[in-house]
Amino acid sequence: MTTKILTRFKSFALTLSYASLILAGIMFCAPKYAKLNNLKNRLAMQERENEACVQQIHDLKRKQDRLQNDPDFLIINLREILGFVGPYEFLINFHGPKPR
Numbered sequence: 179m180t181t182k183i184l185t186r187f188k189s190f191a192l193t194l195s196y197a198s199l200i201l202a203g204i205m206f207c208a209p210k211y212a213k214l215n216n217l218k219n220r221l222a223m224q225e226r227e228n229e230a231c232v233q234q235i236h237d238l239k240r241k242q243d244r245l246q247n248d249p250d251f252l253i254i255n256l257r258e259i260l261g262f263v264g265p266y267e268f269l270i271n272f273h274g275p276k277p278r
Contacts, residue, residue: 256262
């Protein structure tokens with residue numbers, strides 16, 4: 179009978195040690211898993227921002243190319259941005275609310 183109790187105690191001790199090892203592993207890995215998810219989210223956000231910057235660079239390069247090679251586009255932009263006026267033209271600026 180004593181050996182039976184001793185065997186049960188050993189089995190209980192072994193089960194308890196396995197459970198404590200599993201619990202310690204979970205407690206050790208849980209913060210690292212949360213940090214990993216946080217880093218993955220930050221990486222995804224940075225990749226989206228990077229894609230937006232790449233698109234903006236592409237658009238600016240396309241606009242730069244048009245400004246260098248398309249005189250009509252250049253004139254349109256000069257008129258809009260700088261208020262450029264050609265010969266025999268005059269510019270009228272209206273101050274007040276824009277018409278709808």
